[in-house]
Amino acid sequence: MAIGTNEILLGVIIFVLAYITYTLVKQLRTLEPYQARRIQDIMVTGAILYWLNLFTPRELGGQTLVLTTAGMLIFLYGYGLLLIEKFREGRREARS
Numbered sequence: 001m002a003i004g005t006n007e008i009l010l011g012v013i014i015f016v017l018a019y020i021t022y023t024l025v026k027q028l029r030t031l032e033p034y035q036a037r038r039i040q041d042i043m044v045t046g047a048i049l050y051w052l053n054l055f056t057p058r059e060l061g062g063q064t065l066v067l068t069t070a071g072m073l074i075f076l077y078g079y080g081l082l083l084i085e086k087f088r089e090g091r092r093e094a095r096s
Helices: 005-028 033-054 062-095
Strands: none
Touching: 005 033, 005 062, 033 062
16 A cells, blocks of 8 residues: 555654654753743643644534634743743853
8 A cells, every 4th residue: 555645744743743842851851850840741731732622522613723722822831931941041051
């Protein structure tokens, strides 16, 4: 059976998501444990809300759009916290 365009596209998407996850986890490991855990919890909550519409019935209508948007905003908030903490870490290292 030949591999179609959909399978290739799905493979690329999975690879990109795995690489992003690996990069984020690698960056979280360099932070203090409390900060890393807090940021990770926020990002996982946002990702779950974002991907939740894949597993909910389609009869919800506009509510899935609200969940998707809320999940994206929560994830981006966690990512912003990660960027700020990494910036502060870099500034501390540059001063010493």
